[in-house]
Amino acid sequence: MYVNTVVEIHDLRVEYPSRELRQRSKLAVDGLNLQVQAGEVFGFLGPNGAGKTTTMNVLLGFVGATAGSASIFGVDVRQPIARQRIGYLPELTYYYKFLNTEELLRFYARIFHIPRAERERRIDEVLKLVELEGARKRLIKTYSKGMQQRVGLAQALINDPDLLILDEPTSGLDPLGRMKVRQIIQRLKEQGKTVFFSSHELGEVETVCDRVGILHEGKLRVEGRVIDLLQQYQCNLENVFLNIVGYKP
């Protein structure tokens, strides 16, 4: 069965229990409904603490939903198999420093039970894509921040995923590094991959994304095509964002 809806979130509610006694639990996501279709690049926006990372954590099974449901390719996210066809790049991760890139990618590829020949072919392919072929034998601890982020992208792509979840992929990178990551996302889009990513770089989102959703205080305030939003609000995405989160200069 071909599933056109890749990500489906229905009435999602996430509460974090308070660590202090007699304090109320914190509501991170409140009644979120969202759908991401196959082949589109979806930008997930919102100020810090809006609930973006929590939503992604639910999709990846890191956090359980208090209420509601979420599924990927029609499979409940609580099942490990739901993560078979996804790639995930967390924000600023430091990979196993005692491994080199090739060993790291081999380790992740084994989790997906990719056959040996195919595994080696995939490793070559993703290393070429993220331009780390020359450094494949170097220990990861010797890498710069930008290179580490590209290693992250490589590991997210090792299983040739149909859905990529990227949590602020350009955070902390220099302009060159950002451009490279942006180019990779563009290339993946051209390959027909679905990309779901959060970012604070609204200019970047405007250029790369087909659709965006803006989350504020755990609620989805706006969702739609980038072009439609720009036309509706008659301003750039940054102003749309500021308008929605209620910023008054």
Next chain:
Amino acid sequence: MIRLIMAFLLVCCLTLATVLDPQFQRLHNREDSSAGILIAVMGDSRRLFAHEFFAMADAYFHSGFYPTIFDSQNARTKSDLKEESHDKTAAGGDREEEHSFLGEPKDWIDRFGRNFYPVTHTHLHGGTEREMLPWLKLSTEMDPHEIDSYLTASYWLRTSLHQPDEAEQFLREGMRANPDSYEILLELGRVYFYSRTNAFVARNIFELASQKWLRLEAKGDKPEPHAYEEILGEMVKTDRAQKDPKQELADLGELLKVAPAKESLKQQMNEARSKLAKQQQK
């Protein structure tokens, strides 16, 4: 500037150290010796270690069949490290049937657990007694006043291991640390008498041991009465070896004063008297 200050501070520290160190040494009356280092590092805890190392030697003597601190304290303190009368089986070992501190298994865990540690009472034999010597040596390193360690080590060195030179050397080390010890002298005398068959030197050493014992008694230090009996007994043996019935008679008389209950002594005195009479006739 900072480098200059650092250098100045370093020079100050060095100067202070050279001034204070001799005073500190004088204050604590310490010599530059290994014992001094041990005292400085371990303090009085070394005595505890010395005692524990002696217990370790005991455990080795029983090939690991030894009570822990959780077992009966009587079992732990009753050492048979120097006992010569071990039951020997035809199997060549010194095996005795399971007895002792272990008792009957209390539960299945206890019963099952006995597969994983020694449960048979055995004693080292045939030269393997050497295995406990390091612990005895370490025990005296920790506390040079641990006299039992000197005695036990030299006993095995001179008997099973046939190393009287090492036994004597070790006992002389013990003498240096414990100049008033009649026990060490007694053992040293035995090295000369039994291993070197030098009754003359042995007699002198036993004599010295008896003097030390008497001196301690006069001071009111309550030395072990049985030890004096042993010293006199050894003296009698050396007298016999030197064919000196006069001295033998004198020593037997002394022995009779400490052990009046021993009937055999009177018979031995009669024998000595007759030997003396024969000598005088000649």
Next chain:
Amino acid sequence: MYRRKDFYVLFALIILLTVVLGSVNFFNDDRIVRYLKDACLLMIWLSSLVIAVTTTARQIPAERESRTIFPLLAKPVGRGEFVAGKFFGCWLACGMALLAFYFFFGLLSASREHTFPLLAYFQAMWLHWMCLGIVIALVLLGSVVFTAPSSNATICLIVVLGLMFAGGHLNGIALQMRGVRGALVYAIYYLEPHLEWYDVRELIIHNWGLIDWLAWCGATIYALLYTGFLLGCAWLVFRRRTVTL
């Protein structure tokens, strides 16, 4: 494993200390060996416990700290598989370390005793490894309960050493007590993992020969069951944990 420095440091330390101890002259007798075997085995036990506890205690917290847990759990890996993977990684690494340690021990004792009781050493090493399995599972459980790896490592080391030292004597202590306290101590005695079974140093040092194979199998099964139980507990706790920073 082969890139971890702590193993090499401890192995070098064992070799160094054993060589130093072996070079000490006791009464001009170079056939004395048991004290050397004793010291070497003690160091092997301590080193293996330190390696097992510190390595395992760092596993999950380090994954959280470096955030590598996120890309890992974003793969089709269940929480149970994650815990099991961590366990087997540490257990196998400790097994390799034990192999190196016991090989050195075997060479050492053979050099003086001129015998190599391979089966006895195999039994001892195997039981040692089984014991480390229980220890590693316990530390893994601790690392999903306690937040700081240092406190987990300290607590686990104290518990393990306490179990090895006094665990087998709790029945005797319980029998000296009366009423509920005695019953409670006896219950603990039955429930605790009996790690003291796996320490067969006395048998090896004093050449007592082979352990009854049936008892050896029993101890292996007991260790596997206990390890499974502790890993199950670790999985149950970790399954409910949210994986966030």
